[in-house]
Amino acid sequence: MAKFSKKSKGDSPAISTASLPDIIFMLLFFFMVSTTMKEVEYKVTIKLPEASEAKKIENKSLVSYIYVGPPNKSWTAQYGTKPVIQLNDQIAKLENIQQWVEEERGQRDEVDVPKMTYSLKIDEEVDMGIVTDLKQELRFAQALKINYSSKRITQK
Amino acid sequence: MARRKTPEVNAGSMADIAFLLLIFFLVTTTMDVDSGIMRKLPPPPQGPIEDIKLNKRNVFVILINKDNQVAISGQLSDVGDIRERVVEFFTNPTNNPDLSEQIPVLDKKDNELSKDNPDLDKIQIYDNIIEQLGTFVNITKGVVSLQNDRGTAYGKYLEVQNEIVGAINDLRDDLAKQTWGKEFKDLNEEQQDIVTTIYPFAISEAEPRSLAN
Numbered sequence: 001m002a003k004f005s006k007k008s009k010g011d012s013p014a015i016s017t018a019s020l021p022d023i024i025f026m027l028l029f030f031f032m033v034s035t036t037m038k039e040v041e042y043k044v045t046i047k048l049p050e051a052s053e054a055k056k057i058e059n060k061s062l063v064s065y066i067y068v069g070p071p072n073k074s075w076t077a078q079y080g081t082k083p084v085i086q087l088n089d090q091i092a093k094l095e096n097i098q099q100w101v102e103e104e105r106g107q108r109d110e111v112d113v114p115k116m117t118y119s120l121k122i123d124e125e126v127d128m129g130i131v132t133d134l135k136q137e138l139r140f141a142q143a144l145k146i147n148y149s150s151k152r153i154t155q156k
Numbered sequence: 157m158a159r160r161k162t163p164e165v166n167a168g169s170m171a172d173i174a175f176l177l178l179i180f181f182l183v184t185t186t187m188d189v190d191s192g193i194m195r196k197l198p199p200p201p202q203g204p205i206e207d208i209k210l211n212k213r214n215v216f217v218i219l220i221n222k223d224n225q226v227a228i229s230g231q232l233s234d235v236g237d238i239r240e241r242v243v244e245f246f247t248n249p250t251n252n253p254d255l256s257e258q259i260p261v262l263d264k265k266d267n268e269l270s271k272d273n274p275d276l277d278k279i280q281i282y283d284n285i286i287e288q289l290g291t292f293v294n295i296t297k298g299v300v301s302l303q304n305d306r307g308t309a310y311g312k313y314l315e316v317q318n319e320i321v322g323a324i325n326d327l328r329d330d331l332a333k334q335t336w337g338k339e340f341k342d343l344n345e346e347q348q349d350i351v352t353t354i355y356p357f358a359i360s361e362a363e364p365r366s367l368a369n
Contacts, residue, residue, distance in 0.1 A: 017171065020170075020171040021170035021171045021173075021174050024171055024174035024175055024178055025174050027178055028174055028177050028178045028181065031178065031181035031182060031185055032181055034185065035181050035184060035185045049310065049311040049314045049315065051192075051193055051314060051315070051317075051318040052318060052322060053193055053318050053321045053322045053325055054191040054192050054193055054318075055191060055192070055193070055194065056190065056191050057190045057191065057192065060190065063190070117194075119190065119192060120192075122310050123310065124309065124310055124311030124314070125309060125310070125311065126309070126310045127306060127307050127308065127309065127310070128304050128305065128306055128307070128308040128309070128310055128313055129306035129307065131310055131313070132304075132306065135197060138197060139197050139198065139199065139200045140200045142199070142200070143197075144196055144197040144198075144199060145194070145196060145197075146194075146195055146196070146197055147192040147193065147194050147195070148192050148193045148195065148314055148317065149190065149191070149192040150191065150192050150193060150314060150318075151191070152191045
């Protein structure tokens with residue numbers, strides 16, 4: 001006790017902030033690990049449908065994304081208001097899909113190619129016409145594993 | 157310790173640097189988990205398309221028209237009914253001659269054995285079924301056929317898909333629980349093969365065409 005009071009009597013030391021960076025670093029690492037950088041800039045607006053049977057996609061590095069929806073406000077002047085297909089950063093035509101699939105395959109290891117999944121992020125208001133055409137193109141490109149991206153909801 | 161005596165480099169600014177990084181990652185983070193319904197597309201047709209002849213009772217037709225109305229076997233129905241109807245169609249508990257045919261697993265095995273080059277993996281699975289579940293297991297011949305119009309909204313289409321997938325998942329989970337007391341996803345590979353052979357994802361999607369009504 002005597003020792004204690006002696007110390008506190010002198011100049012009271014400021015609380016050490018040396019461990020603060022450690023705490024912040026811990027948070028930082030958590031976010032770094034859990035972060036998925038936004039893959040692309042959306043040029044289309046997409047409101048995903050909801051589904052109770054939706055499952056989490058494993059192995060994100062083997063997933064390629066295709067977006068379908070009406071163009072954003074800033075792109076309506078160029079592409080109109082009809083739903084369009086976006087591959088990577090660009091609005092694409094149906095004819096480009098097979099080539100795009102090949103490019104996506106080229107970026108992966110050869111052994112991983114059969115495991116590749118194509119995630120279709122499609123706005124719920126889009127007509128099935130364009131979706132059917134898209135699926136047809138994917139079939140011809142031998143891209144058969146697809147995932148209808150949807151929000152997971154708990155069963156009613 | 158030395159810390160007490162000699163004044164150290166001020167570590168206070170370290171926190172600021174870390175904060176800056178932290179905020180950067182906070183802003184760029186999108187925490188959304190990617191989820192969706194997995195499906196497999198049929199491979200592209202090779203050569204002229206042959207119509208596979210299926211007995212009418214083995215096909216469960218679901219139509220969605222351009223006004224997003226759903227018809228089950230030709231009758232206008234509610235999306236909510238699909239799940240129940242599909243389960244009934246696949247299991248056919250009352251042996252209704254209008255619902256799917258049930259093939260005993262022994263017949264399935266004999267059928268596979270009588271082929272010119274029998275699929276050994278399949279026979280192995282059939283043997284596993286007989287061993288683990290007995291010989292009275294039936295395998296359905298049923299297929300759900302989903303047809304939609306080009307004008308159908310994608311949201312409605314997926315809602316229907318979801319119900320069909322849900323029905324099959326329910327069947328699988330029921331079987332898994334009855335036999336092993338676990339959910340389907342917790343089974344081992346051999347058990348999963350058994351369940352998926354009994355209840356396959358038998359969904360066929362017609363080539364697109366325009367439906368008048």
